Amino acid sequence: MTLANHQDRKGRSPDGSRRRWLRAAMAAVMCTSALLAGGTPQPAVAATDPTAATAARLDRIRGDESALRAFLQEMPKGADLHNHLSGAASTELLMGFAAHDGLCIEEGSLRAVRPPCAPGSRPASDAEHDQEFRRRIVRAWSMQDFVPGRETGHDHFFATFGKFEEATAGHTGRMLSEVADKAAEQHQFYLETMVSPDEDELAALVRTAGPDDSPARLLKTLSAGDGLRRLVEHTRKQTDRAMADFRTASRCNTSAPHAGCALPVRFITQVERSAPPAQVFAELLLGFELTRQDERFVSVNLVAPEDGTVALRDYDLHMRMLEYLHARYPATHITLHAGELAPGLVRPEDLRFHIRQAVLTGHAERIGHGVDARWEDNPEDLQRTLADRHVLVEVPLTSNDQILDVSGSRHPFAFYRAHHVPVALATDDEGVSRSDITTEYQRATTTYGLDYRTLKDLARTSLEYAFLPGRSLWTSRDGFTLVPECADDRPGDRHPSAECARLLAASPKAQVEWRQEKAFAAFEGAAP
Structure with a gap:
């Protein structure tokens, strides 16, 4: 006879009331013992509720930086929903690629370039034995030891990508191996990472279009012939190779697989918002087509500095492109960098509308950064719009500090939460930032005094808003009550019960959420 035969219709054991009585009796004994010993009795819930006990443990250690780091390192932390793959890979990994591929490093700019090494450059492999050269590259390719001066954090951060870009070529799978392992080892359960299409193949398609900025005419031109079909096929084959490289690098088919092998990974096509209109539209169109044809691609996003000259000039045009494509691909998810701005970086009028337009015109379901929320027109109304539409804000606290010099009370993290706008912590470019998801949780905990239940909700929220198919484990996005x-x-x-097991079997999203709940149970059951 199976365990299910011993349960009543609601899945409870007949002796459940006896166990509850015993737990209450044990709590009463512990309370009485504390009184006899002259101590202060603790609430019974602390002895019987693992979540409350874990919350108390966090409160005891929150002033101890190393203990807090260890606690948060082990705590389940949902999904990373805002992650650029090339910026997430460690600088050391990229330097290894540069050396392996025989690249050169320009002495002045410290940019990786293809061989042969011209005067004023030297082999990247020199960094393997020249420690000073190695330190210079690390500092140029990341925020390591950066101190603002003639160069701002904003400019240094974005300049890193052009310096190491050549080193990333052909290494998508290896980068994914490192990034996925790091996420899984920090107890995350899902990863969405942004990747760029092949520029050479895309250029051939873009050449068929003129400078016309009409989305309808661009779609007609780019869809003529088989150029788009070939580009989609090429991208999918590239992804096949990258995933094969990932599985090899992570030893997924061996008896000792890396942690990242068990992590579901999906891709977001990132579109260069500083490019000419025809190229932006072609990249968007490719992203929408990929989500339709390949389940590994789940969304599109606009990237590059939002304060760039072209990005500001064409912002409205880009939103209209998205509106046009959304009408033709309504199933495609959209997440957008919007509001990655701060006073002094752009004109005041450029702070007034980006988030709102990304949602209302661009149909964004999630917003990356959203730092300028307080400076938009009617910010309170904007918060109501985001909350009512359940638009998630992806918050990478470290990069917001490094790029925009916005942190603490100047950051809208608490502003969003006070208005019940869903938020999720993210890494953005953890390789460039020299950060990780644990650091993001530690920043949030210490800066905003978050308690354990809030941290748990943040982790759950990140999975709830992941672009995974299937029903959620929760009845609504406004709370975490299990589905019937x-x-x-x-x-x-x-x-799980038979009904619950059927739901889990049919829903990739619910499966990942269930895995996290299992991890929470183990984490909360661990010894203090």
């Missing part, structure tokens, strides 16, 4: 099929199950239980 799993309402009488203990979240994360190894043996």
Whole structure:
């Protein structure tokens, strides 16, 4: 007879009331013992509620930086939804690629270039034995030891990509191996990472279009012939090779696979917003087509500095392109960098509308950064719009500090939360930032005094807003109440009820959420 035969219709054991009585009796004994010993009795919930006990543990250590780091390192932390693959790979990994590929490093700019090494450049492999040269490259390719001066954090951060770009060529799978392993080892359960299309193949398609900025005419031109079909096919084959490289680098088919092998990974096509209109539209169109034809691609995003001359000039045009394509590809998810701006970086009028237009015209379901929220027109109304539409804000606190010099009370993190706008912590470019997701949680905890239940909600929210197919484990996005099929199950239980098991089998999203709940149960059950 199976365990299910011993349960009543709601999945409860007949002796459940006896266990509850015993737990209450044990709590009473512990309380009485504390009184006899002359101590202060602790609430019974601390002895019986693992979540409350874990919350108390966090409160005890929050002033100890190393203990807090260890706590947050082990805590389940949902998904990373705002992650640029090339910027997430460690500088050391990219330097290794440069040496392996025989690249050269320009002495002045410290930019990686193809061989042969011209005067004023030297082999990247020199960094393997010249420590001073190595330190210079690390500092040029990341925010390591950066101190603002003649160069701002904003300019240094974005300049890194042009310096190491050549080193990333052909290494998507290896970069993904490192980034996925790092996420899984820090107890994340899902990764969406942004990748760029092949520029050479895309250029051939763009050449068929003129400078016309009409989305309808661009779509007609770019869709003529088989250029778009070939580009989609080429991108999918590239992705096949990258995933094969990832599985090889992570030893996924061996008896000792890396942690990242078990991590579901999806891709977001990133579109260069500083490019000419025809190229932007072609990249968007490719991204929309990929999401239609390949389940590994889930969304599109506009990237590059939002304060750039072209990005500012064409912002409205880009939103209209998205509106046009959204009408033709309504199933494609959209997440946009919007509001990655601050006073002094752009004119005041450029701070007034980017987030709102990204949502209302660009149909963004998630917003990356959203730092200028307080400076938009009618910010309170904007918050209501985001909350009512359940638009998630992806918040990478470290890069917001490094790029925009916005942190603490100047950052809108608490502003969003006060207005019930969903937020999720993210890494952005952890390789460039020399950061990780644990650091983001630690920043949020110490800066905003977050308690354990809030941190747990942040982790759950990140999975809830992931672009994974299937039903959620939760009844709504406004709270974390289990769906009816799993309402009488203990979240994360190894043996869910039959109804709950059917839901999990049919929903990749619910499966990932269930895995996190199982991890929370283990984390909260660990010894203090």
